Amino acid sequence: MLRVTGLTSQFRGRAGVVRAIDDVTFEVPAGEAVGIVGETGSGKSVTIRSVLGLLPSYGKVVGGSAEFEGTDLVKLHRNRLREIRGARIGFVAQNPFGSLNPVLSIEKQFRNVMRAHRKISRTDLRDLAIERLESVQVRGPERVLRGFAHELSGGMAQRVVIALAMLHDPSLVIADEPTTALDVTVQRQILDLIDTQVKQGGRSLLLVTHDLGVVAQYCHRVVVMKSGKVVETGLVADVFTNPSHDYTRQLLAAVPPAPWAQAVPSLSGQEV
């Protein structure tokens, strides 16, 4: 599915060239969920942006490959890469309010994402958008479509973002800390929602998070990153019970002792 090999990226800054990620290698097998964990600045976000070709203009992938369904995304022409982004690979970003355009209606944003990859009539699109919004449990989808991002709550906005990311039925979903910006009560619902959407569609998931509890619950495999390098990778059960790297042990030790991931009840049915 996605095989990242020796991926290395650099940023040009005032202080010269900085290597943000170095020789990152991991794999997302078809139908599996892989979590990337690590502290802030460990290169998790840079890794997925390197894969998707979304580095800022002063950043650059300088080595390695990211093979997705047999194509190396790193070497791919930007127009071909654009055709894959949003169509074959869906992206769920950290801040749902930040992700949506503030001055365009939600319906317009659905239309733009749809038309980036496929022609569709206005009425067909409306029907599809409503159906997709319903599938991510958005109440009153017609009203949401007419409205704007600032009228939505954080949880609702992230549902809209997920619906947009899944619009073209991607085979891989990349989520970058999808719940960090949300209320604790909503985090669980959103993770469950992503999990359901991924499993129902038989998709793969690459989940970036700094929350080991989330990885334990939702992922098959884990990639532990530190200072731009992968320090450990393997099945969640193996890595968590028998960490081979000191840093992984420190990360695990930093988790509060109670199994609190299970202790937070899902507040489904509550308006979010």
Add this chain to the structure above:
Amino acid sequence: MTTAEAAQVAVKEKRRRPVLRYVLKRVAIVPISLFILGSVSFFLVFLIPGDPAITILGDFATKEQIAHVNSQLGLDKPLMERYFSFWANLLQGDLGTSFFTNEPILHELGKFLPNTIELVFFALIFAITLGMTIGVIGAYFARRMPDRLMSGITSVLQSVPDFFLALVGIYVFFFLLGWAPAPIGRLPITSGSADGTPFLIFNSLFTGNWDRLGEAVSHAALPVMSLGLVYASYFAKTARGSMGTALTTPQVEFARACGLRERTVVYYAFAASRTTVITYIAILFGSLLGGAAIVERVFNWRGMGQWALDGVLKVDVPIIQGFVVTAGLLTLTLFLLLDLVVLFLDPRVSYE
């Protein structure tokens, strides 16, 4: 009806009415601003050094002559009486008559204001087109070669005074190359005065007078470009800043991640930052109404800035008052329009 539905209806009602309330509130401020504007224009004039009577009569006038002229101009009456008659006349649309030419101010404005509006209008169109292009290119290629090139151009444009650019333009394009006509106003001498046709370019365009349009446009080219090039730098800076910020926002990254084409992505960023640029248009238009004075003088454009500048030098009080009131009124109208446009373009503007 369930509570939820009732709440939805209530939200809708609430959403519609504040817009109207906001607009009414905004319009209600206009008379208050006008009152302040009129009063300021009346009293400010007394802060200007110089005595109109002496300016008219010269330095060797006798006391009797000065008193005579002052009573002719009505300057011997008590201040408050003059203030009230100023307002009484102003509300009837009478801005008084010039001390020197004895022409009604309104009549003079009718000659000079359209010239300035045309000049500023085309200069701003030119500035927006060029400035936005420079700014958007710079923002899109942030920190790379094109960005450095564009910000270099911006700095140069910003540091050259418009009248200097005008003089260089005349030297190069009129004197050396002979491409541009002589800087003697809106039309060649052979075509007579343009005073009889306000809004010369629009007028020629809509009446299909192509020969005159050609002459008017060729005479307008240099002044429009002198102002436009300088003011392009303001738009370039604004666009570079606001687009630069917008292009690094997560919404632009998400738009790219959804596979949107680059031009749609740039449009997303532009849509989120366009109100900044629109605000700048209104501010610059207001400041250019008088700020184009020197360029108008260089090209003998017979515009409002040039007229007001002469008025100030001669202490022609009614001209100064007429200019302040007119420019203020235009600016107020423009800012009102601006607020309504922003309200329409940006759903986030709160109506409170």
